[in-house]
Amino acid sequence: MLPRVSDRTETDRSGATKTEELVQKPIFKDMVSQTRLEYGFSGYQVPVFPRASRSARVRVPIRKKSGNSQKRAFEILVSVAGELLRESRASVPEDQQNASKNLVLKEQEDERQSLKCNISDQETCDEKTFISYHQIDTSNKFSCAPDRFNSKACASATLKSFDQLANVSGRNANPNAELGISSLVSREFSEGKVEDAGTEPSIIQTSRSETPPLTGSFDVLQMDRSPSDFFCSDSKASMFKDWITLCPSRHSDTIELVNRDDDKNYNRCTQAATTLKTFRLQSNAADQRIKNLPSSRHWGVSPNLNGGASFRNDGKRRMMFHDGRTSYSRQRSKRISSFKRKDFFNQRPFTGSDRGFQFDNRFNHADKRSDGDNSNAAIRVGTSIASPHLHLGSRERNVKLRIKSFKVPELLVEIPTTATVGSLKRTVMEAVTTALGDGLHVGILLQGKKVREDSKTLLQTGISRDGKHRNLGFMLEPGHPQIIPPPCMREQRITRNATPFTIEPGTSGVSHVPPVTSCKNGAESDFHLVSSLPNISANSITLLNSQSVLSIPAISVGALAVVPIHHRARCREFVQRRIRRPFSVSEVEALVQAVEKLGTGRWRDVKLRAFDNAKHRTYVDLKDKWKTLVHTARISPQQRRGEPLPQELLDRVLAVHAYWSQQQAKQLLESGV
DNA sequence: TTTAGGG
DNA sequence: CCCTAAA
Numbered sequence: 001m002l003p004r005v006s007d008r009t010e011t012d013r014s015g016a017t018k019t020e021e022l023v024q025k026p027i028f029k030d031m032v033s034q035t036r037l038e039y040g041f042s043g044y045q046v047p048v049f050p051r052a053s054r055s056a057r058v059r060v061p062i063r064k065k066s067g068n069s070q071k072r073a074f075e076i077l078v079s080v081a082g083e084l085l086r087e088s089r090a091s092v093p094e095d096q097q098n099a100s101k102n103l104v105l106k107e108q109e110d111e112r113q114s115l116k117c118n119i120s121d122q123e124t125c126d127e128k129t130f131i132s133y134h135q136i137d138t139s140n141k142f143s144c145a146p147d148r149f150n151s152k153a154c155a156s157a158t159l160k161s162f163d164q165l166a167n168v169s170g171r172n173a174n175p176n177a178e179l180g181i182s183s184l185v186s187r188e189f190s191e192g193k194v195e196d197a198g199t200e201p202s203i204i205q206t207s208r209s210e211t212p213p214l215t216g217s218f219d220v221l222q223m224d225r226s227p228s229d230f231f232c233s234d235s236k237a238s239m240f241k242d243w244i245t246l247c248p249s250r251h252s253d254t255i256e257l258v259n260r261d262d263d264k265n266y267n268r269c270t271q272a273a274t275t276l277k278t279f280r281l282q283s284n285a286a287d288q289r290i291k292n293l294p295s296s297r298h299w300g301v302s303p304n305l306n307g308g309a310s311f312r313n314d315g316k317r318r319m320m321f322h323d324g325r326t327s328y329s330r331q332r333s334k335r336i337s338s339f340k341r342k343d344f345f346n347q348r349p350f351t352g353s354d355r356g357f358q359f360d361n362r363f364n365h366a367d368k369r370s371d372g373d374n375s376n377a378a379i380r381v382g383t384s385i386a387s388p389h390l391h392l393g394s395r396e397r398n399v400k401l402r403i404k405s406f407k408v409p410e411l412l413v414e415i416p417t418t419a420t421v422g423s424l425k426r427t428v429m430e431a432v433t434t435a436l437g438d439g440l441h442v443g444i445l446l447q448g449k450k451v452r453e454d455s456k457t458l459l460q461t462g463i464s465r466d467g468k469h470r471n472l473g474f475m476l477e478p479g480h481p482q483i484i485p486p487p488c489m490r491e492q493r494i495t496r497n498a499t500p501f502t503i504e505p506g507t508s509g510v511s512h513v514p515p516v517t518s519c520k521n522g523a524e525s526d527f528h529l530v531s532s533l534p535n536i537s538a539n540s541i542t543l544l545n546s547q548s549v550l551s552i553p554a555i556s557v558g559a560l561a562v563v564p565i566h567h568r569a570r571c572r573e574f575v576q577r578r579i580r581r582p583f584s585v586s587e588v589e590a591l592v593q594a595v596e597k598l599g600t601g602r603w604r605d606v607k608l609r610a611f612d613n614a615k616h617r618t619y620v621d622l623k624d625k626w627k628t629l630v631h632t633a634r635i636s637p638q639q640r641r642g643e644p645l646p647q648e649l650l651d652r653v654l655a656v657h658a659y660w661s662q663q664q665a666k667q668l669l670e671s672g673v
Numbered sequence: 674t675t676t677a678g679g680g
Numbered sequence: 681c682c683c684t685a686a687a
Contacts, residue, residue: 578681604675619675624681627678676687 403474415586423585446472581616582642583625591622592652599660600626629653
């Protein structure tokens with residue numbers, strides 16, 4: 001067997017019938033010798049988004065027009081809290097379960113199993129804010145009781161006016177306002193009393209629950225994208241004016257709400273997207289959808305009213321039915337993103353794709369005491385540790401982390417030697433964009449070892465003890481959860497154009513030991529490489545080595561623990577449109593060249609010849625691109641949009657198009673005679 | 674699956 | 681970029 005062929009068998013193409021093509025097709029090395037250069041970027045250093053400030057925060061948009069913004073904000077908070085609690089309830093050690101005191105979420109005895117929230121008002125705040133919202137209707141059915149909580153006993157609860165925070169009611173904004181919410185629900189609370197050292201006991205909503213109360217702790221920064229529903233009603237300019245920002249405050253155990261009204265930079269953002277982890281803030285609309293869904297989280301339960309789970313894979317949206325049939329769905333209305341996305345990279349430098357998890361670029365600027373050098377922005381992370389020795393305000397419970405840059409795994413760029421420096425820049429930018437755009441996860445390395453347990457606190461993990469954090473590393477890792485298909489996809493996986501690193505169908509089911517997949521990256525890498533990889537542990541894959549053998553390790557228990565959330569998110573996101581990836585000049589060049597040789601109508605061959613490395617370009621894409629190219633070439637330069645193409649290239653397009661049209665006509669004539 | 678073409 | 685009929 002030809003080595004060249006065997007090297008390539010990891011791609012979607014295999015089988016003896018295609019051997020010939022494979023041999024004929026120029027592989028990467030050949031391309032290099034044929035006027036093409038290959039640039040390998042190993043460990044490309046991408047600074048944290050320049051505007052990133054000192055803290056990474058969750059942002060909760062507040063709709064201006066929706067009336068009760070307090071209610072809305074609180075709704076979101078409770079929803080957040082609920083998600084966090086749900087995620088972490090099993091992971092809080094016994095000795096840490098009695099720590100915080102401000103927000104009390106309790107499972108109630110009544111049939112609705114609702115949660116009680118007590119939120120206190122801080123007395124030092126002149127402006128009393130009273131949140132008396134009941135029956136918050138999230139998927140978990142929380143309810144909130146008015147404050148019966150002694151504020152002294154919950155010193156970290158620094159709830160200031162919501163109005164101040166969000167400036168929704170037109171009052172003066174106070175960027176420094178904070179809302180503190182405790183991270184823990186303790187058993188003590190359910191018994192009615194909380195004692196804080198040196199302060200008087202406070203009365204807590206008593207509930208004689210037979211079942212133990214929910215316990216859990218907020219983990220470090222858990223963020224997710226907010227549904228776009230939030231923004232649809234507002235004008236673009238004001239879209240992001242009203243934010244409530246959730247973040248761990250310096251007092252820890254609190255969540256900070258910061259008004260973002262003052263920040264013009266947000267106005268140009270297109271989408272609320274802040275994700276480090278996996279819970280969702282849910283809008284009314286999203287809630288509504290959830291309510292309509294079966295409450296069961298069991299795999300295989302279809303969230304789709306049609307009886308099929310909708311998902312997408314590699315650009316194709318389909319309905320999957322339980323009997324294995326697939327059918328195409330035309331429900332555009334189900335798309336989450338109804339707003340227009342503009343230039344992706346400009347606006348969301350650090351966000352992932354619609355499908356992946358996202359890393360927000362819109363960090364908070366409020367805290368500008370230092371860090372004038374934005375390129376070295378740090379991310380401040382509150383530990384949210386439920387410390388057994390709870391001294392509110394104690395700085396020891398905070399960990400400051402400075403992230404100078406993220407290391408992006410290797411990118412491969414191919415560009416003609418005749419290309420300009422400018423196009424090289426653009427190409428690299430595109431590669432970076434693509435890598436980032438498809439959703440990277442942040443990985444944490446502690447002393448070279450991957451920290452996988454997302455539910456553990458920093459204290460437990462040892463990060464908090466690591467005074468200088470020299471041994472703490474952050475990495476961007478591919479976060480393509482498609483690799484671990486949610487069960488709704490497992491019955492029938494679409495593999496043809498799947499990424500080269502997907503688990504093969506044989507491993508469907510609940511196997512935790514996916515097979516080892518080896519891959520020669522050199523020729524296979526494309527801009528997509530990074531994002532095609534599953535979320536796997538760092539020590540099992542060397543992304544920086546293009547020749548490395550990729551092995552997909554067993555999925556960690558921690559990863560599995562969040563699968564249900566993934567699943568929910570997935571199934572909703574499957575119906576999203578593919579991310580738009582405009583063709584670069586070099587890509588157009590390659591396309592034209594291929595069509596010159598092969599003619600129109602052989603798009604599969606064109607794909608194999610010129611875009612085999614680019615998994616995100618399907619032959620349909622190429623055909624479509626050619627269509628638009630021909631159109632572009634015909635219209636006046638003034639009418640053209642996007643990156644300007646050299647006239648020479650467009651002339652070639654027209655010439656090629658004319659030539660092959662003629663050929664086609666000839667053939668038709670011959671066959672007719 | 675691939676092609677072709679409308680949306 | 682999506683969708684889909686038809687091959």
